[in-house]
Structure formats: C-alpha cells, structure tokens
Amino acid sequence: MLQYSDKVMEQFKSMKNAGRIENADGIGKVGNPVCGDVMWIYIKVDENEVITDCKFETFGCVAAIATSSLATELVKGKKIDEAKDITNKRIVELLGGLPKEKFHCSVLAEEGIKKAIEDYKNKKAGK
Amino acid sequence: MIEDVIYLDNNATTKIAPEVVEEMLLFLKENYANPSSIYYLAQNIKKHIETAREKAARLLNAEPSEIIFTSGGTEADNMAIKGIAFANEKKGKHIITSSIEHHAVINTCKYLEKHGFEITYIPVDKYGIVDVDLIKKSIKNDTILISIMYVNNEIGTIEPVAEIGKIAREKGVYFHTDAVQAAGKIKIDVKEQNIDLLSISGHKFHGPKGAGALYIRKGIKIDALLHGGHQENNLRAGTENVAGIIGLGKACEIADEDLKNIKMKSEIKRLRDKLEKGILEKIPKIIVNGHPEKRIDNTLNICIKYIEGESILINLDLEGICASSGSACTSGSLEPSHVLLALGLPHEIAHGSLRFSLSKYTKEKEIDKVLEILPVIVQKLRNLSPFWKKGK
Ligand SMILES: Cc1ncc(COP(=O)(O)O)c(C=O)c1O
Numbered sequence: 029m030l031q032y033s034d035k036v037m038e039q040f041k042s043m044k045n046a047g048r049i050e051n052a053d054g055i056g057k058v059g060n061p062v063c064g065d066v067m068w069i070y071i072k073v074d075e076n077e078v079i080t081d082c083k084f085e086t087f088g089c090v091a092a093i094a095t096s097s098l099a100t101e102l103v104k105g106k107k108i109d110e111a112k113d114i115t116n117k118r119i120v121e122l123l124g125g126l127p128k129e130k131f132h133c134s135v136l137a138e139e140g141i142k143k144a145i146e147d148y149k150n151k152k153a154g155k
Numbered sequence: 156m157i158e159d160v161i162y163l164d165n166n167a168t169t170k171i172a173p174e175v176v177e178e179m180l181l182f183l184k185e186n187y188a189n190p191s192s193i194y195y196l197a198q199n200i201k202k203h204i205e206t207a208r209e210k211a212a213r214l215l216n217a218e219p220s221e222i223i224f225t226s227g228g229t230e231a232d233n234m235a236i237k238g239i240a241f242a243n244e245k246k247g248k249h250i251i252t253s254s255i256e257h258h259a260v261i262n263t264c265k266y267l268e269k270h271g272f273e274i275t276y277i278p279v280d281k282y283g284i285v286d287v288d289l290i291k292k293s294i295k296n297d298t299i300l301i302s303i304m305y306v307n308n309e310i311g312t313i314e315p316v317a318e319i320g321k322i323a324r325e326k327g328v329y330f331h332t333d334a335v336q337a338a339g340k341i342k343i344d345v346k347e348q349n350i351d352l353l354s355i356s357g358h359k360f361h362g363p364k365g366a367g368a369l370y371i372r373k374g375i376k377i378d379a380l381l382h383g384g385h386q387e388n389n390l391r392a393g394t395e396n397v398a399g400i401i402g403l404g405k406a407c408e409i410a411d412e413d414l415k416n417i418k419m420k421s422e423i424k425r426l427r428d429k430l431e432k433g434i435l436e437k438i439p440k441i442i443v444n445g446h447p448e449k450r451i452d453n454t455l456n457i458c459i460k461y462i463e464g465e466s467i468l469i470n471l472d473l474e475g476i477c478a479s480s481g482s483a484c485t486s487g488s489l490e491p492s493h494v495l496l497a498l499g500l501p502h503e504i505a506h507g508s509l510r511f512s513l514s515k516y517t518k519e520k521e522i523d524k525v526l527e528i529l530p531v532i533v534q535k536l537r538n539l540s541p542f543w544k545k546g547k
C-alpha cells in the first residue's frame with residue numbers, strides 16, 4: 029500500500045465537510061479522467077459573495093478524500109473570487125505531499141470547487 | 156506482528172508457524188556449512204536438504220528427485236515457463252495460459268512474446284473458471300505448454316486442473332500449474348492430475364518467505380534460469396538457502412498433516428462462510444466474487460458497491476484489521492485488478508473490491524469483530540458517495 033503523510037491521514041480520518049448541502053447555491057460535479065473516480069462539491073454563497081459553507085461527496089480514494097476535506101475547509105469564509113484561485117499544488121503542499129501516483133487525485137478538489145463557483149455564477153446570471 | 160491485529164490477508168502471506176521457525180534457527184546458527192562441501196558438517200546439512208525435498212514431494216505426491224528448490228513462487232513460475240519455452244522452441248513457440256494468472260505468470264508470458272513466442276490468453280466465465288473447451292481448441296501443432304493456475308489468489312476459484320492435465324497429456328503438450336494458492340490448502344496429486352510442472356511458495360502456507368519449489372515430472376527437460384554451480388541438479392545454481400529450504404520442508408510436513416485434519420479444515424470454511432453470510436445480511440448491495448462452490452475455503456472476495464477499496468482498507472487498518480483490495484487506487488497502476496475485470500465486472504464495481512483470506516490461526520472473535528466494524532465503515536463511506544443515494 030502507498031505511504032500517506034500524517035496530515036493526509038488526519039484529514040482522511042476527520043472527513044471535515046463530508047456530505048451534501050441541500051439547496052446549494054452551486055454544485056461542481058467532476059470526474060477524474062485518470063482513474064474514473066468522481067467528486068461532487070457543494071457551496072453555499074451569501075449576498076456578499078462569500079462562501080459560507082462547502083461540502084463534498086466522493087467516490088474516490090484516500091487521497092481524494094483528504095484533499096477535498098482540506099480544500100473545502102480552505103474556501104469556507106472566502107470570497108468566491110479568492111476561492112477560485114485555489115490550486116491542487118497548494119493543497120498538496122499543505123498536506124505535506126502525496127505519493128506521486130496519487131497526485132492526480134488532488135485535481136478533483138480544485139476542479140470541483142471551480143466548477144461549483146462557475147455553477148453559482150451561471151445560476152445567478154440566469155436569474 | 157502485534158498481538159491484537161486481526162490478520163485476514165493470508166493470500167498475501169501467512170504467519171510463519173513457530174515449529175518452522177524453530178527448525179530454521181538451527182540452520183541459521185550452528186549449521187552454517189556450505190552443503191556442497193565435503194566434510195561431515197556440510198554433508199549432514201545436505202542430508203537435511205534431501206529430507207526437506209522428500210517432505211515437499213510427499214505434499215504433492217511427487218518423487219523427491221522431481222523437486223527443485225527456488226526462491227519462491229515467482230521464480231518457480233519463471234523457471235517453468237521460460238525453462239520449457241527455451242528448451243522446446245525448435246518444436247514450437249505457442250503457449251496457452253489464462254487471463255487471470257498471477258503476474259509471475261502473465262509477465263513471464265509477456266516477456267516471451269517479446270522473444271517471438273505466441274501466447275493465447277484463455278478467458279474465464281463470471282466465476283473465474285477457465286474455458287476448458289477453448290483450451291482444447293486452441294492447441295496447435297506448435298503448442299508446447301499450457302500454464303493454468305490451480306487456485307486464483309484474488310477470488311479463490313479452483314480451476315479444473317485434472318481435466319486440463321488430461322487434455323494436455325493426450326495432446327502431448329506440457330502442463331504447468333501455479334499452485335501457490337493451492338498448496339497446503341487442498342490435496343494435490345501431480346500423478347493423478349497429470350501435472351508436468353507445478354509451483355509452490357513456502358510463505359503462503361506458514362513457511363518462510365523467499366523459499367519455494369518447482370516440481371518437474373521425471374524425464375522433462377527444461378533450460379535453467381540461473382547458470383553457475385551444480386546445485387539442484389544443475390537446474391538452479393547458487394549456494395542453497397539452507398534455512399529457507401528446511402523451513403519450506405517443515406511447512407510442507409505440517410501442511411500434509413493439516414490436510415488430514417478434517418476438523419481444522421472445516422473450521423476455516425465455517426469461519427469464512429460466517430463472514431460471508433454476516434456481510435450479506437448486514438450490508439446491502441454486495442457482490443460475492445469467485446465460484447460459489449469451487450472456491451478455496453479460506454477466501455472471501457466481495458465488491459461493495461458505490462465505494463472505493465482503498466478507503467475501506469485504510470479504515471479497516473485504523474481498526475487493526477488487515478485485508479486487501481483489487482481496487483485501482485491501491486495498485487499504483489490506476490487499473491483495477493485484471494482478475495476482476497476478466498470476470499466481466501465494470502471498473503467502478505471492481506473499485507470497491509475487498510478480499511479477506513483466513514488461515515488456521517483465524518479466530519471466531521476476529522470474524523465477529525469484522526462483522527461489527529465493517530458495516531459501520533461501509534455506511535460512513537457510502538454516505539459520502541454521490542452514487543449511493545441514487546442507487547438506493
Ligand atoms: C498465485 C500466485 N502465484 C505466484 C505468487 C508469487 O509467489 P512469491 O511471492 O513466493 O514469489 C503468488 C503470491 O503473491 C501467488 O498468489
């Protein structure tokens with residue numbers, strides 16, 4: 029089995045923000061072309077465009093769960109324009125690295141958040 | 156290993172039997188002479204090696220002279236397949252194998268393909284049983300070898316080796332079987348089953364790692380893999396792994412006795428069946444892999460729909476339970492196990508695979524603990540899965 033850092037294991041165990049948000053303002057559904065795993069990110073946004081809540085659901089591995097656990101934590105309380113600059117590289121750094129076969133898993137969190145913000149903007153524009 | 160770990164990964168490797176360790180220690184400590192030397196100290200060790208050979212032969216109903224000691228299952232598979240291939244390439248370059256072999260066989264065949272051999276990979280049905288008719292039909296004038304595993308390591312399906320052996324013998328084609336997962340678990344009889352070459356590995360039945368054997372039926376010529384000294388009848392050069400060989404011999408002796416111990420054998424099956432039944436009762440949407448009856452008693456392989464194997468394994472590990480998965484996420488290769496795919500399972504189902512493999516050391520309370528913990532883990536991960544709600 030692959031070797032994960034303590035920080036990864038911590039996030040995996042805590043699974044912060046796992047679950048769904050009913051009536052989410054934006055949902056980002058992304059698939060990983062490499063392994064076929066799937067990630068759904070939900071965001072709640074207030075009138076000042078601040079992300080007040082962010083949750084994820086995934087059919088993915090330990091690395092996918094740990095990265096999205098941290099990423100959802102990071103974007104909470106941020107303005108959407110700030111939040112959309114989140115990168116998987118930064119997430120991986122904060123987690124103390126990932127085994128190189130698992131680097132691709134971290135893109136799910138980044139793309140999921142970006143898609144969710146996009147979805148929010150589209151919905152708002154459509155209103 | 157720590158005492159309270161629940162070890163249910165016996166198809167990966169087994170706990171070495173204390174009796175085996177004890178015998179090996181003598182040959183790691185006092186009996187250090189090189190068995191090829193001439194003095195008594197060395198010749199005495201040589202005698203012990205020959206006794207180990209007799210024990211290995213007895214487990215397979217072979218003759219001692221038909222046993223070559225190797226560094227394990229991988230080397231035995233390599234030696235058998237490359238050995239037959241290179242010794243018979245003038246006769247033909249066609250080999251038949253299956254799509255669910257261990258990598259020790261598959262990658263050896265792939266290597267031979269690069270050297271001009273033609274390999275036919277016979278498919279299996281949804282239970283993992285090879286298509287024997289297709290094997291028969293695939294035999295050509297230039298077919299030199301059929302290599303089909305005895306028991307599959309992931310799903311535990313038992314292949315119809317006697318039937319294949321009969322066909323091979325009739326057609327004059329050599330038959331090799333990788334019996335690494337069968338040895339010590341079911342009765343093997345190379346004579347009755349018409350087996351020409353057969354691989355075993357000590358650490359899969361409470362022997363040491365790095366010690367295995369290849370049975371080669373009397374009269375069959377193969378090319379050596381390793382060239383050097385005259386050890387192992389010129390077929391496997393290099394100073395013997397004495398302690399390993401002694402340990403393997405002892406493991407074979409114990410396995411032979413255990414095979415006659417009906418009570419012990421039925422207890423392993425009872426616990427495996429309890430685990431299977433309990434999981435099916437407590438967790439919805441489970442697929443059991445492998446053949447319902449023609450399956451080795453210690454193995455349970457399931458797919459837990461909508462969740463992914465690595466997350467299950469790590470959660471089990473946090474509870475002190477050791478198991479394994481054929482999920483892509485655990486393999487490092489990004490592809491789910493070739494065995495599960497060969498059964499016709501879709502990628503996302505194969506992703507949720509989980510294998511428990513028991514041994515004679517497995518206790519009932521360990522199975523009970525798994526039955527208590529696994530449903531909780533599965534529920535937690537399913538709650539996290541975007542597919543679960545839709546599948547409900
Ligand atoms: C069916 C089968 N063949 C071969 C091997 C390789 O054996 P070893 O680990 O002794 O090289 C294994 C074990 O992983 C196996 O399960």
Ligand code: FES
Pocket residue numbers: 060063064065088089090091092130132133136483484
């Ligand atoms: S997300 Fe698929 S392997 Fe990690």
